[in-house]
Amino acid sequence: MAFTNPRSYLLAGLAMTALTKAADFQETSDNDCDCFVTNGTDAKYFTSHKFYDFRSLSQYANVPEPINDPQDSSNAPPASDYFKQSPWADSWGTQAWNNSGNQDDEAKLLMVNSLSNVYIEKNRDQDPESDTFLTLRTMRHDEFQSAAEFESIPMSYHFLSARMYARTVGAKGAISAMFTYRKSDDPNLIQEADLEIRTIDPPDTIQYTNQPSYSRTGDTVSQATQNATVPRSWEEWSVHRVDWHPKTTTWYVDGQNVSQIGFQTPRDPAQVIFNMWSEGTVWTGNMTRGDAAYMQIQWIELLYNSTGDATTNSNGNVRHDVETKHVVKRKNDGCKMVCSVDESHKIGTAVLVANDASLVKGVYSPLGFAFASFVTLFAMV
Missing domain, CATH: 2.60.120.200 (Jelly Rolls)
Structure with a gap:
């Protein structure tokens, strides 16, 4: 299947029974995100985003x-x-x-x-x-x-x-x-x-x-x-x-x-x-x-x-990332505000997908994505 839109390869949305529809995800600033979760066959969390x-x-x-x-x-x-x-x-x-x-x-x-x-x-x-x-x-x-x-x-x-x-x-x-x-x-x-x-x-x-x-x-x-x-x-x-x-x-x-x-x-x-x-x-x-x-x-x-180096974001605020582990939490804050760029309809912009990382588990899993892919492909036929 050929895709013409650069984001059309992304899942059109989570299953209807998931936390919320992709269309309802709220656009947000990177500064408001404690971590970013990816889609794909092996979803992971990351602390930072650049575009x-x-x-x-x-x-x-x-x-x-x-x-x-x-x-x-x-x-x-x-x-x-x-x-x-x-x-x-x-x-x-x-x-x-x-x-x-x-x-x-x-x-x-x-x-x-x-x-x-x-x-x-x-x-x-x-x-x-x-x-x-x-x-x-x-x-x-x-x-x-x-x-x-x-x-x-x-x-x-x-x-x-x-x-x-x-x-x-x-x-x-x-x-x-x-x-x-x-x-x-x-x-x-x-x-x-x-x-x-x-x-x-x-x-x-x-x-x-x-x-x-x-x-x-x-x-x-x-x-x-x-x-x-x-x-x-x-x-x-x-x-x-x-x-x-x-x-x-x-x-x-x-x-x-x-x-x-x-x-x-x-x-x-x-x-x-x-x-x-x-x-x-x-x-x-x-x-x-x-x-x-x-x-x-x-x-x-x-x-x-990153390995803990301080960096300055576009607003001049210094952000410190902790030593990376399999699931990463931002220093002091933890991974509370979970964001995604894969579920955003605007390239390069994050959306808030959960206010607790534990809520994302299962939705952003290989099985969850396989089901969402099935729903998406069925809708595109």
């Missing part, structure tokens, strides 16, 4: 010309003032590093991340859903591959549900990705939960991995990765979601569980990273000179726990 909206930024729309010199590409300024100010500058770091010290074979290209490859673009679809979107570009030049990456400034995300409404388009030989990442000097100790779209693959397959996917001897670790068939082409606008929990990583496309891996699930606090890249290897593919590929994103949403 980044790139759909109405016409004043910042600017597509920089490709830069054909690797040094100039690396030194390029941001594409617009949007990337110099809040909320972007407080949350994300656009990258300008290159792989010059890590080219371990002749086939690998020099890859240069450029600030000019991350920009706001006018939506020129035939029937556009938005005025603008965020674009990450990778392009094959004569001497190198330019790429795009931005990383979360906080490195303290400790379990999360990350979503993006996005598509990947363009030439073969590139990879678009959304992933959690915890660095280690030992590649075999890196903790990483990957969503990778390879443009050399069919448009209905995506690679999902709890890294590392190779052993110290270079053998593939089959338990760590899945090449999954997805319900919607990655060339079309879709909600891509990763739920990183203590025991499993689960990935969704338009609300459908497409992959779940419990082997070497990341354990420790991490960053969130988005990138569009290629190195000319067998894994990425080798892009033809002059070709380019793009990841285009209308919005990003994060539900998450």
Whole structure:
């Protein structure tokens, strides 16, 4: 079943006998929420919510010309003032590093991340859903591959549900990705939960991995990765979601569980990273000179726990999150005011679903969602 609305993949509502109808849920501010509960096959609670909206930024729309010199590409300024100010500058770091010290074979290209490859673009679809979107570009030049990456400034995300409404388009030989990442000097100790779209693959397959996917001897670790068939082409606008929990990583496309891996699930606090890249290897593919590929994103949403670092919300109020556990309670308050973004009819906005976490148990369960899904699908036939 194809969905055209970015929220239509969500359950239309809870069963009629549940706490209340979805239409009756009250829109609320994040500041009034003690915790956020997710839907899906393995519902969990999170302390915090962030939403980044790139759909109405016409004043910042600017597509920089490709830069054909690797040094100039690396030194390029941001594409617009949007990337110099809040909320972007407080949350994300656009990258300008290159792989010059890590080219371990002749086939690998020099890859240069450029600030000019991350920009706001006018939506020129035939029937556009938005005025603008965020674009990450990778392009094959004569001497190198330019790429795009931005990383979360906080490195303290400790379990999360990350979503993006996005598509990947363009030439073969590139990879678009959304992933959690915890660095280690030992590649075999890196903790990483990957969503990778390879443009050399069919448009209905995506690679999902709890890294590392190779052993110290270079053998593939089959338990760590899945090449999954997805319900919607990655060339079309879709909600891509990763739920990183203590025991499993689960990935969704338009609300459908497409992959779940419990082997070497990341354990420790991490960053969130988005990138569009290629190195000319067998894994990425080798892009033809002059070709380019793009990841285009209308919005990003994060539900998450952190390791106790103080953060400042949009109203300037400092909020302290406690050490994360399987079910998280906000310091001093507990999880009394339970909110959801999945049950909201307005993208990026929370609704109050219960004033006691214990009331949500059972409604937000795999069985409860299966029943609600049945009711929803029956109503749509």
